[in-house]
Amino acid sequence: GAVVSQHPSRVICKSGTSVKIECRSLDFQATTMFWYRQFPKQSLMLMATSNEGSKATYEQGVEKDKFLINHASLTLSTLTVTSAHPEDSSFYICSAPTATDTQYFGPGTRLTVL
Amino acid sequence: DAKTTQPTSMDCAEGRAANLPCNHSTISGNEYVYWYRQIHSQGPQYIIHGLKNNETNEMASLIITEDRKSSTLILPHATLRDTAVYYCIVRVPGNFNKFYFGSGTKLNVKP
Numbered sequence: 001g002a003v004v005s006q007h008p009s010r011v012i013c014k015s016g017t018s019v020k021i022e023c024r025s026l027d028f029q030a031t032t033m034f035w036y037r038q039f040p041k042q043s044l045m046l047m048a049t050s051n052e053g054s055k056a057t058y059e060q061g062v063e064k065d066k067f068l069i070n071h072a073s074l075t076l077s078t079l080t081v082t083s084a085h086p087e088d089s090s091f092y093i094c095s096a097p098t099a100t101d102t103q104y105f106g107p108g109t110r111l112t113v114l
Numbered sequence: 115d116a117k118t119t120q121p122t123s124m125d126c127a128e129g130r131a132a133n134l135p136c137n138h139s140t141i142s143g144n145e146y147v148y149w150y151r152q153i154h155s156q157g158p159q160y161i162i163h164g165l166k167n168n169e170t171n172e173m174a175s176l177i178i179t180e181d182r183k184s185s186t187l188i189l190p191h192a193t194l195r196d197t198a199v200y201y202c203i204v205r206v207p208g209n210f211n212k213f214y215f216g217s218g219t220k221l222n223v224k225p
Contacts, residue, residue, distance in 0.1 A: 004157075032210055043201070044158070044215040093157050101207045105150075105157035 002028050002098050006106035013084055014114055021079045021109045023050075023094030029074035030096035035067075038091040038108075050077040050094075084113040118202045123220040126196075132189040134219050136202030139183040144206050147178060148213070149187045151198040151221075158201065158215075161187065192223045 003026040013019050023033055031052045036044040048058040048069055056069035066088075068080040077096075081088055089112050095105040119137040126132040138147065148163040162169055162176045164185075169176040175188040189196055201218040205211055 006157075034212060036215075043217050044152075046212055046214060049210070049212065091155070095157075095213070102160055102163075103148075103150075103213055104160065107157045108155070110155075 002026075002096075002102070002104045004094065004096050004104045004106040006092075006094060006109050008109060009107060010110045010112075012112045012114065015085055016083055018080055018082045019084055019111060021081070021092055021094075021111075023077045023079070023096070023106050025075045025096045025104075028096075028098050030077075030098075031074060033071065033077040033094055033096045034103075035069065035077075035079050036093045036095070038093060044093060047079075050079075081111065084111070086113045089113045118204055118216050120200070120202055120216065120219045122217070123222065125222045125224060126189075126192045128194060128223055128225050129191055132192040132196065132221055132223070134187040134189075134200050134202075134221065135184065136187070137184045138202070138204045141182050141204050142206075145204045146207055147176065147182075147185045148203045148205060149174070149176065149200065150203065150213075150215075151196075151200045152218070153195075153198045161200075189221075192221075194223050194225065197221060197223045 005024045007022045033050040035047045038044045047062045048056045050069045050071040052071040058064045071077045093108045097103050149161040150158040152158045164176045178185045199218040
């Protein structure tokens with residue numbers, strides 16, 4: 001199947017700093033990608049839809065100024081967590097649909113904010 | 115998207131078939147049933163999807179009732195590596211259409 005990668009796989013940062021997470025579709029192009037957040041023992045929560053060439057759309061309750069999304073190309077979307085705080089510590093996962101509408105997920109990025 | 119209901123957890127003996135149920139009684143005519151699984155600390159993995167006919171692939175079989183209000187994912191010969199959280203999602207196809215995850219079923223495959 002198609003492959004979606006994320007970088008980094010794990011990141012630790014200090015409170016108040018910003019962290020960028022990359023999501024790449026390795027063998028297909030994706031005009032749309034999705035970002036999720038998952039807290040321990042909970043399900044995935046959709047945060048936002050990343051759109052190539054236009055602004056991201058955010059789910060209700062997700063702060064767009066805190067979670068900046070840029071869909072730089074047909075194979076790359078980035079999520080920047082700005083002014084991170086300990087409560088932003090979570091598992092962040094991206095996904096991208098192929099031409100057949102099968103959604104493939106990245107391996108996730110574990111963010112720890114100290 | 116229609117809401118789905120799944121049991122919180124299930125046990126299955128290694129080598130036996132695992133049958134995971136999902137209720138989606140408010141499903142609409144153009145919504146498909148998708149199944150994904152998530153092994154601990156990894157991203158979800160696509161398993162199978164269908165509209166109304168039963169589907170089978172190398173991983174699993176999907177049985178959808180005639181009224182489409184429920185479905186069952188069947189792993190024919192469960193292995194320890196199939197231990198994961200299994201998510202049943204109902205959605206209208208389309209690249210711009212989102213996946214909303216419910217709480218899923220934790221399948222424990224035991225030796």
